[in-house]
Amino acid sequence: MQNAQAHAHDDNAIRLVGFDGDDTLWRSQDYFDAAQVEFEGIVGGYADLGDVRVHEHLYQVEKRNLALFGYGVKGMALSMIEAALQITGQRMSGADVQRIVALAKSLLQHPVELLPGIREAVERIAAERDVVLITKGDLFHQEAKVRQSGLAHVFRRIEIVSEKDADTYTRLFGEFELAPAQFLMIGNSLRSDIAPVLALGGWGVHMPYHTTWAHESEAEIRAGQARMRSVDSADELPTAVRELAALADRGRNPPADA
Incomplete structure (x- = not known):
């Protein structure tokens, strides 16, 4: 947790960054x-x-x-x-x-194929803040994907959950010992990765994939949401995280609104 310790005494600081797995780190x-x-x-x-x-x-x-x-x-x-x-x-x-x-x-x-630039993006973000992997799906299959990805060592923790909703994130915040405003989630799914975190008062970076299961698109997020950034590719992720972290560090926490 050494990356997070520098921010441990700042309630507004983003201390932990979460990554989705499927279609965020690798093709699915x-x-x-x-x-x-x-x-x-x-x-x-x-x-x-x-x-x-x-x-x-x-x-x-x-x-x-x-x-x-x-x-x-x-x-x-x-x-x-x-x-x-x-x-x-x-x-x-x-x-x-x-x-x-x-x-x-x-x-x-099928083999695990990392998305272009994602390894470098994860490593750059991990050099500044603790990172965790939060992915959902079949336990056995997801564990195999994580092993084959070659990224397991970068993450402070790896969480494979049955659903990614407000209840799940609330439980994880308790286990991580941090407030929602100290957490930022990166993912391709508005429904699972972004909307519930924003609703709880956290932050989000949406990186859409070129194809998404209809179920994962069923979410409403207010246009111009101040707690969220959208990027087109992995190489934009570190900058997006820094922008939101700077906003949080200045204490300019917009109200939760998904």
Whole structure:
């Protein structure tokens, strides 16, 4: 915690920076999008894709199942099978169910590919403040991604959680022993990474990914939010963090407003 100690006596200072994992540090949604296309190809052998609106149907099944299966490939695969059986009127063959299972296995085995410039950005930010990784999804899969990323050693702590909402962040703030105003979160998801942290009084840097699951875009954030910056690429992250940290150091903490 030596980076944070210099700010330990300043209640306004940003002491800890959190990073999301999927589509912030490494590619993820691209693989899910490709799986969606393959899934639609399988179902297309049984039904008119235009009539049954496969994409929308699958999303509704996945969203409904989140409370049971959580996030990640395994829950997605079960939802794919359920949706496919519904769409095809239970006519899907065992061989095609096996194709969906194989599709899920391939998603679990894809290599971890860091986004351009993210390693350097994380290391530069970590040189000035403590950093933590806060990611959600299947525990086994996320642990494997963290190992393969080569970034695990940079983070003070690695938290793999089932959901990233106000309750989760509140619990983590207690464990980290800091106030929300002393925390900044970096991520691609407005719903999971930015909105709940802003609502609690923290800070956020949004780095949109070129493709995002619809569920993660379901968030409303007031335009011109003073506690947030948006960047287009990883190399802009250190500057964005410094800008918000300077605002916090001057005691100019805008009210929480997501």
